Amino acid sequence: MNRKAGSAACRPNGFTIVEMMLVLLMVSVLALFTASVKAMPLAVFMQTLECSILEQQVKAYAMNEERHLEITGTSLMTADGETSFPPDIVCSPFSWHYTGNGTISQGGTVNCTNEEEDRSLVFRIGAGRVTIR
Numbered sequence: 001m002n003r004k005a006g007s008a009a010c011r012p013n014g015f016t017i018v019e020m021m022l023v024l025l026m027v028s029v030l031a032l033f034t035a036s037v038k039a040m041p042l043a044v045f046m047q048t049l050e051c052s053i054l055e056q057q058v059k060a061y062a063m064n065e066e067r068h069l070e071i072t073g074t075s076l077m078t079a080d081g082e083t084s085f086p087p088d089i090v091c092s093p094f095s096w097h098y099t100g101n102g103t104i105s106q107g108g109t110v111n112c113t114n115e116e117e118d119r120s121l122v123f124r125i126g127a128g129r130v131t132i133r
Contacts, residue, residue, distance in 0.1 A: 040086045042114045046132045049091075049112075050121065052076060052083060053130055061102035070095040071110055088114045096123065 053069065056078050060067040070077040071094045075084045085091065091112040097105045107125035111118060120133045 040089070042089065042112065042117050042119050043132075045086060045089055045114075046112060046119045046121065049076065049085075050130055050132055052078075053121075056080075057098045057102050057104075060098035060100060064100040066097050066099055068095075068097045086114075090114075091121075094123075 053076070056067045056069055059079075067079055071091050073090055073093050075082050089112060091110050094108055094110045096108070099105065104123055104125060107123050109123070110121040112121070113119075122131050122133055123129075124131070
Protein backbone atom coordinates (compact mmCIF):
# COMPACT_ATOMS: atom_id res chain seq x y z
CA MET A 1 0.00 0.00 0.00
CA ASN A 2 1.13 3.45 -0.85
CA ARG A 3 0.13 6.02 1.78
CA LYS A 4 1.00 9.70 1.91
CA ALA A 5 3.15 10.80 4.82
CA GLY A 6 1.30 12.91 7.37
CA SER A 7 -2.22 11.82 6.41
CA ALA A 8 -4.77 10.76 9.02
CA ALA A 9 -4.58 7.19 7.78
CA CYS A 10 -0.92 7.01 8.86
CA ARG A 11 -1.78 8.23 12.39
CA PRO A 12 -4.67 6.08 13.60
CA ASN A 13 -4.37 7.39 17.19
CA GLY A 14 -4.31 11.13 16.34
CA PHE A 15 -7.03 13.77 15.99
CA THR A 16 -7.75 15.72 12.86
CA ILE A 17 -8.03 19.48 13.06
CA VAL A 18 -11.78 19.26 12.40
CA GLU A 19 -12.28 16.85 15.30
CA MET A 20 -10.26 19.08 17.61
CA MET A 21 -12.24 22.17 16.58
CA LEU A 22 -15.53 20.35 17.24
CA VAL A 23 -14.38 19.34 20.71
CA LEU A 24 -13.27 22.91 21.48
CA LEU A 25 -16.62 24.23 20.26
CA MET A 26 -18.54 21.82 22.50
CA VAL A 27 -16.39 22.66 25.54
CA SER A 28 -16.85 26.40 24.89
CA VAL A 29 -20.63 26.07 24.62
CA LEU A 30 -20.78 24.00 27.81
CA ALA A 31 -18.61 26.51 29.65
CA LEU A 32 -20.80 29.36 28.46
CA PHE A 33 -24.00 27.77 29.76
CA THR A 34 -22.61 26.41 33.01
CA ALA A 35 -20.71 29.52 34.11
CA SER A 36 -22.39 31.15 37.07
CA VAL A 37 -23.03 34.85 36.89
CA LYS A 38 -21.53 36.53 39.94
CA ALA A 39 -22.82 39.80 41.28
CA MET A 40 -20.50 42.79 41.33
CA PRO A 41 -18.65 43.00 44.65
CA LEU A 42 -19.73 46.00 46.71
CA ALA A 43 -16.15 47.28 47.03
CA VAL A 44 -15.80 47.43 43.23
CA PHE A 45 -19.17 49.13 42.89
CA MET A 46 -18.26 51.75 45.49
CA GLN A 47 -15.03 52.61 43.68
CA THR A 48 -16.94 52.93 40.40
CA LEU A 49 -19.54 55.16 42.05
CA GLU A 50 -16.82 57.31 43.62
CA CYS A 51 -15.15 57.75 40.21
CA SER A 52 -18.45 58.77 38.60
CA ILE A 53 -19.04 61.35 41.32
CA LEU A 54 -15.51 62.74 41.09
CA GLU A 55 -15.91 63.00 37.32
CA GLN A 56 -18.91 65.28 37.89
CA GLN A 57 -16.88 67.40 40.32
CA VAL A 58 -14.12 67.81 37.74
CA LYS A 59 -16.66 68.75 35.06
CA ALA A 60 -18.20 71.37 37.38
CA TYR A 61 -14.79 72.89 37.95
CA ALA A 62 -13.64 72.66 34.31
CA MET A 63 -16.86 74.16 32.92
CA ASN A 64 -17.30 76.56 35.84
CA GLU A 65 -20.92 75.52 36.23
CA GLU A 66 -23.07 74.02 38.94
CA ARG A 67 -23.63 70.25 38.61
CA HIS A 68 -26.57 68.64 40.45
CA LEU A 69 -26.30 64.99 41.52
CA GLU A 70 -28.74 62.67 43.19
CA ILE A 71 -28.54 59.10 44.43
CA THR A 72 -32.07 57.73 44.30
CA GLY A 73 -31.38 54.37 45.92
CA THR A 74 -30.99 52.37 42.72
CA SER A 75 -29.30 54.92 40.44
CA LEU A 76 -27.08 57.99 40.19
CA MET A 77 -28.70 60.95 38.46
CA THR A 78 -26.37 63.56 36.93
CA ALA A 79 -26.57 66.22 34.23
CA ASP A 80 -25.13 63.61 31.87
CA GLY A 81 -27.95 61.13 32.55
CA GLU A 82 -28.92 58.28 34.83
CA THR A 83 -26.63 55.40 35.76
CA SER A 84 -28.45 52.38 37.22
CA PHE A 85 -26.90 50.36 40.00
CA PRO A 86 -26.56 46.56 39.82
CA PRO A 87 -29.83 44.89 40.87
CA ASP A 88 -28.50 43.55 44.18
CA ILE A 89 -27.12 46.92 45.40
CA VAL A 90 -29.21 49.60 47.13
CA CYS A 91 -27.98 52.94 48.48
CA SER A 92 -29.58 55.50 50.77
CA PRO A 93 -30.92 58.57 48.94
CA PHE A 94 -28.78 61.71 48.85
CA SER A 95 -28.91 64.91 46.81
CA TRP A 96 -26.22 67.59 46.40
CA HIS A 97 -24.47 69.77 43.86
CA TYR A 98 -20.96 70.86 43.00
CA THR A 99 -20.42 74.57 42.50
CA GLY A 100 -18.52 76.07 39.60
CA ASN A 101 -15.32 76.04 41.64
CA GLY A 102 -15.70 72.31 42.50
CA THR A 103 -16.87 72.61 46.10
CA ILE A 104 -19.74 70.53 47.42
CA SER A 105 -23.02 72.07 48.60
CA GLN A 106 -23.50 69.81 51.63
CA GLY A 107 -21.82 67.01 53.49
CA GLY A 108 -23.36 63.68 54.30
CA THR A 109 -23.12 59.92 54.16
CA VAL A 110 -24.55 57.49 51.64
CA ASN A 111 -24.90 53.91 52.87
CA CYS A 112 -24.84 51.18 50.22
CA THR A 113 -25.56 47.51 50.78
CA ASN A 114 -25.84 44.21 49.00
CA GLU A 115 -26.71 40.80 50.42
CA GLU A 116 -23.25 40.35 51.97
CA GLU A 117 -21.91 43.68 53.24
CA ASP A 118 -22.42 47.39 53.84
CA ARG A 119 -20.20 50.30 52.76
CA SER A 120 -20.49 54.07 53.01
CA LEU A 121 -19.54 57.06 50.90
CA VAL A 122 -18.73 60.05 53.07
CA PHE A 123 -19.04 63.52 51.53
CA ARG A 124 -17.06 66.21 53.35
CA ILE A 125 -18.01 69.82 52.96
CA GLY A 126 -15.54 72.32 51.57
CA ALA A 127 -13.29 70.83 48.90
CA GLY A 128 -15.91 68.13 48.34
CA ARG A 129 -13.79 65.14 49.22
CA VAL A 130 -15.47 61.75 48.89
CA THR A 131 -14.15 58.73 50.80
CA ILE A 132 -15.28 55.12 51.00
CA ARG A 133 -15.65 53.51 54.42
